[in-house]
Amino acid sequence: MILDLHTHSVKSDDGRAKVENYCKWIQKKQLPLDGFVLTEHRQFDADSDYRELEDRYGLVILKASEVETEYGHVLIYGVNDDLVNSFDFADVTNPLPMVLEAADRCGAFAAPCHPGRKNVGLFAHYLTKGAVDGVHTVEVLNGGSIPGEDELSVTRAAEFGYRGFGGSDSHIVSRIGYCATEFDDDIEDVDGLLNALRGGSFRPISLRGLADDRENGDQP
Amino acid sequence: MTSPEPTSSDPASSGYGVTFDQIELGDELPVEHPDVSLERVKLWCDAADQHFPRFLDHEAARAEGLPGALVPGIMNQGFLLALLHRWAPSATVRKIDTVFRGQMVIETELTITGAVTDTDEDERTVEVDLTVVGPDGRTGVIGTAILAFE
Numbered sequence: 001m002i003l004d005l006h007t008h009s010v011k012s013d014d015g016r017a018k019v020e021n022y023c024k025w026i027q028k029k030q031l032p033l034d035g036f037v038l039t040e041h042r043q044f045d046a047d048s049d050y051r052e053l054e055d056r057y058g059l060v061i062l063k064a065s066e067v068e069t070e071y072g073h074v075l076i077y078g079v080n081d082d083l084v085n086s087f088d089f090a091d092v093t094n095p096l097p098m099v100l101e102a103a104d105r106c107g108a109f110a111a112p113c114h115p116g117r118k119n120v121g122l123f124a125h126y127l128t129k130g131a132v133d134g135v136h137t138v139e140v141l142n143g144g145s146i147p148g149e150d151e152l153s154v155t156r157a158a159e160f161g162y163r164g165f166g167g168s169d170s171h172i173v174s175r176i177g178y179c180a181t182e183f184d185d186d187i188e189d190v191d192g193l194l195n196a197l198r199g200g201s202f203r204p205i206s207l208r209g210l211a212d213d214r215e216n217g218d219q220p
Numbered sequence: 221m222t223s224p225e226p227t228s229s230d231p232a233s234s235g236y237g238v239t240f241d242q243i244e245l246g247d248e249l250p251v252e253h254p255d256v257s258l259e260r261v262k263l264w265c266d267a268a269d270q271h272f273p274r275f276l277d278h279e280a281a282r283a284e285g286l287p288g289a290l291v292p293g294i295m296n297q298g299f300l301l302a303l304l305h306r307w308a309p310s311a312t313v314r315k316i317d318t319v320f321r322g323q324m325v326i327e328t329e330l331t332i333t334g335a336v337t338d339t340d341e342d343e344r345t346v347e348v349d350l351t352v353v354g355p356d357g358r359t360g361v362i363g364t365a366i367l368a369f370e
Contacts, residue, residue, distance in 0.1 A: 014319045014321065014362075016317060016319065016349075016362060016363065016364045017337075018338075021337045021338050021347065024245060024337070024338060025245070025246065025337060028245045028246040029246055144358075144359065146356050146357040146358050147356075147357055171319070171321075171362055172337075172349040172350075172351070172362050172363075172364065173335075173337040173338075173349055174335040174337060174349040175349075
């Protein structure tokens with residue numbers, strides 16, 4: 001099962017993608033995605049209900065968050081009321097150890113994203129502030145990366161023994177699925193996603209250029 | 221502008237001059253590389269009365285902590301609008317919404333792309349994604365637009 005674990009919709013301040021348009025795009029481009037996770041910036045979107053879109057397009061659509069810390073951005077899956085009330089999601093200087101501890105305590109799963117990004121990624125901060133205990137998984141493939149950044153993420157994650165996953169970090173419709181994560185298990189809901197992430201049976205995949213290939217008649 | 225000039229007499233091969241009936245969800249707009257030479261940016265700054273050193277002087281821009289003189293944000297938006305008009309000259313741009321996420325430096329090769337993300341047969345409108353990508357591959361500007369056809 002393949003999920004894009006890092007997407008933004010119009011609910012994010014810099015997102016311009018309508019969720020249904022993501023679904024239409026995946027269908028039209030025949031992207032091999034079984035679903036995607038909306039990781040809105042500095043908030044958890046508790047209100048939106050995408051079950052009707054899930055049924056209409058046959059996709060899994062889950063909700064998560066992307067928060068900010070002094071070590072860069074962190075994706076949190078399995079956000080619940082306890083976690084939302086445990087720290088300020090809107091604060092851009094949250095201490096990373098606190099976010100990791102809070103997520104763990106509340107039954108969520110936290111993982112730094114685009115850690116290889118120059119100056120602002122986790123590994124850039126490691127060089128100046130040292131490594132942080134409690135990190136176990138990072139987004140090693142990110143659709144917004146420039147050449148060299150994901151390679152650095154993969155290398156450094158291996159050095160630290162971190163597991164890696166992938167996400168497009170799409171803010172517009174046509175960028176969904178650039179990177180994604182392949183799971184061995186079927187995932188239908190957030191609990192299933194949490195179990196799969198904790199189980200570790202997943203791997204990052206890059207789907208860059210796939211839509212163009214299909215438009216040209218090439219089938220992978 | 222280093223992209224091919226529009227050839228509306230042959231829209232299928234050029235990608236320019238399309239009509240509503242020729243557009244489908246998933247279509248890609250022609251890729252363009254706008255002229256962001258110092259000379260061209262200065263012309264734009266003169267026209268827009270935007271005479272800031274950060275747009276016209278690399279050293280002054282670097283003194284502000286920038287990587288070099290920057291392409292003005294709304295000049296980027298102008299490039300995107302020009303692409304839309306060349307692609308679909310019979311359409312009206314009902315809305316354009318851009319987000320400036322990174323710094324685009326003048327005298328570099330920028331790449332402009334677009335893709336159709338929705339169509340409405342009843343309203344005869346299309347929604348389009350837009351991007352401006354820098355020479356290092358970083359996307360500096362994203363946006364969306366809605367075009368309405370007669």
